[in-house]
Amino acid sequence: MTNHWRDIKNADLILINGANPAEAHPVGFQWFMRAKLDRGAKIIHADPRFTRTSAVADMYLRIRTGTDVAYFGGLINHVLQNNLFHDEYVRNYTNASFIVKSAYGFKDGLFSGYNATKRSYDISSWSYETDPATGFAKRDMTLQDPQSVFQLMKTHYSRYTPDVVSSITGIPVDDFNKVADLVGQMGAPDKVMTIVYAVGLTHHTTGGQLIRSGALLQLLLGNMGRPGGGMNAERGHANIQGNTDHAISWEILPGYLKIPAPGQKNLDDYVAQSASKKSDPHSWNFFGLNYRKFMVSLLKAWYGDAATKDNEFAFDFVPKPGQNSSWMSIYDQALKGKMQGLMLSGMTAASIGPDANQVAQALANLKWLVVMDALPTTSSEFWHAPGVEASQVQTEVFLLPATHWIEKDGSFVNSGRWSQWKEQVLPPAGQSRHDHWILADLFNRVKKLYQQGGKFPDPIMALTLNYADPLKPQLDEIAKEINGQNLSTKKQMTSFALLKDDGTTTAGDWIYTGSYPDTGNLMKRRGGIQDPATNDPTGMGFYATWAWSWPLNRRVMYNRASADLDGKPWDPTRPGITWNGSKWVGDVPDYPPTMDPKDPKAWLPFIMNGEGVGRLFSNGMADGPFPEHYEPVESPVANPLHASVSASPVAFLYDKAAGRQNRFGTPSEFPYIATSYRLTEHEHYVTQHVPHLVQLQPEPFVEIPWELAQQKGIESGQKVRVSSKRGKVEVLALVTKRLGPMTVAGQKVYQIGIPIHWGYVGISADRDPGHGRYWLANALTPFVGDANARTPEFKAFLVNLEKL
């Protein structure tokens, strides 16, 4: 989230897409309701299924899953065509005025630079025209130049008329126009809208561009950086945020530093190819400027005395991946016989999918599998799952009892970036051990083995383990390491702005620098609603002394953009930060604290990127500088905008690339659209072990639209089979009007809803004679990835439906 949960109460309009917060994040949803009840805010919910979120929304739009690019595109077009954008903001705070190279183009569904063989783009034409004298981008502040981002954007989106949007999304034109009218009002400086989304937007082959579409709309309306505004992702697990920040992710190092690439021989190469470059004289380019300092401070934290100026601070120790190594790639490599071992913690590959049957084959192809968990999972038990002949599975499997969250301290970071420290409440149950102690012990044993020789042991030997007991590090010690230290004074760092690239500072994750100064662990702070007058003096809900939020305890990111050019809040009743004549006050400013906005040398508002402004046009995406609607890989219709390039031309088709058999279904065999989702009473798969929750939602089911059920003679409670090209589920039918027929591209289509929570492990499976053999929702989902993030397309695929 750019903002945070409580901040949603500050909105005038709430757009919810690809999310069902009333059911999936019910306690966070109180802030949506506060906006509605206290401010009269309107809620608009666009979702394939009418949910409890829809029930309290002012408007519900039944949208075909995966078509939100067209929905947002129509709204963007409405705002541009009718001059409803926030003019001062767009001109000064976005790259609307930047001039794009004339080689850039878009035709028949393809951007310039497409290579069909490689299924990728050469993005060199997706860049700015520069002034040869300065090297900076050319700009036209009148926004009239036909090569300006503004004009190119206007042309690009002109195709997204209400009729086209309706044809793609299935939303009736009248309903769409009503929403467009409400959204168009949010470009007024004293109005603000928030966009809230979840994995209903990310789990598509166009996932990255679905999110980007919302961000563009927010920039046009001047809603980024403002309380009550922003782009707000609701994350699904207690600490996905913290562990993304700390880079349990193949492509990054802690603090969103890029993982070095092959060919980068030293830090100069790394920074030159990774850090953003200043493209305007008034851009601070803070991240790009300090990239090297953050990286060197990380290398010093990890490799200590072995990281010296002479050896480029042990840059060679950092592994450099040769290809994508994300979730599906792990199993793809296992299917190819190239992955030998897998360690899983709190995450079950066998259920999570996609294409659970193929993932099960991948697990059986491993030499060894380690599952660290408090409770058995479908991954720890895959080798004797129903229908599997255990004697035929050669994988060596370990199940290590790990402690629960309540048996250890440490922080959880919520969707709003609030890092909240928790105490250890209970001692570890039985023989269970903390995950980090298991890993520390394992690392120590591996290290001992390497003392007798082996491949490149240097980084293993050099890795710092400066803890009182290296086999049992305390999370408090690690929190201090993450914050970082001045190695000369031995004092904890107080800000990442003070980090250095000469090896005299450390920071395990620079975005957390400041969380643990010498005065103590700020994540433990408890200045909450017991005393609002003291703890929330502005009344904006920042609660700056409750826990700590990154970066630097800032509660709303990009908040320089919450004020106008003179430093006055766009809406004085909802200030983010305000220039008081000598300094910025309010939230922790995303700007130099005493920089006078009227100083001719004042930096542009978005200090983190090279442009200094929000990017309506960007070369940071693999599938286009502007979002474009593409059909899901499996779709019942051809793309109404460009049938010849129907699905994303750069989505990654794993099976095809690996030479495996095609596993995509056609609409003639699999005529219905399916989407998957969660229920309030379950969390992924772990709650299959929680008796009360199993009582509340005891059995797997699929939701079937009433009209389709009538056609098929299916009644609620009867058993049905839902199958895709990849697998099947056999579960109970729940016939409902929450789903219904839609007209898409002139054709009638149905969507089926599939909750994801069941599998062959847990209380429900124990009670079922077949142990839930056909309960895995992800047996159905396709093994394809978004071009940018390689996020699987869990939310839109084709199935058939039969009554059993």
Next chain:
Amino acid sequence: MASVTRRDILKTGLAGSGALLAAGLGFDVALAESTKIKQNLRIAGATESHSVCPYCAVGCSLVAYTRQHPDGSVQLLQIEGDPDSPVNEGRLCPKGATSMQLAISPRRVESPQYRGPGATGWKSVSWDFALDKIAQNIKASRDATFVTTDGNGNTVNRCEGIAFAGGAAFSSEEGYFATKLMRGLGLVHLEQQARV
């Protein structure tokens, strides 16, 4: 506290019924009173600790009540929403409200389990057995799949044949530590719940 009896609670409950007849709002007040007495009995003298809900990422704060018994064992008595939190203001959803059943479960894995290639059942093993064997596997797979220099002569120092995934339920500091150790081993296949 010691003087509160079941009779007192019943009396409160009866008063509540009367109040309900007399004035609509009285029932809530009386019910709150009787609930309070019950809760006090349950958590009297207990240790109050602060935690955070383990499920979604709203980040609801929890108050956990425990009691240490003379044999040293710690009993978890109750988990409630933390009323001071600006995030949840004391509220919890069905998952958070039943998190005690996740914390204490007869279904927990009791000891390290091992299943050799082709075996048809689990075998309980010692931690030393499991960790030694896994360490040997890591060493063997790392040595077998480690690439120091790629086809273009670039120094890459990566282990291609081991993957690590997980951590959405880790404390952040555990997650950081896992990243550090896995990158230290040279892993490139590193993943958590963010994409899936």
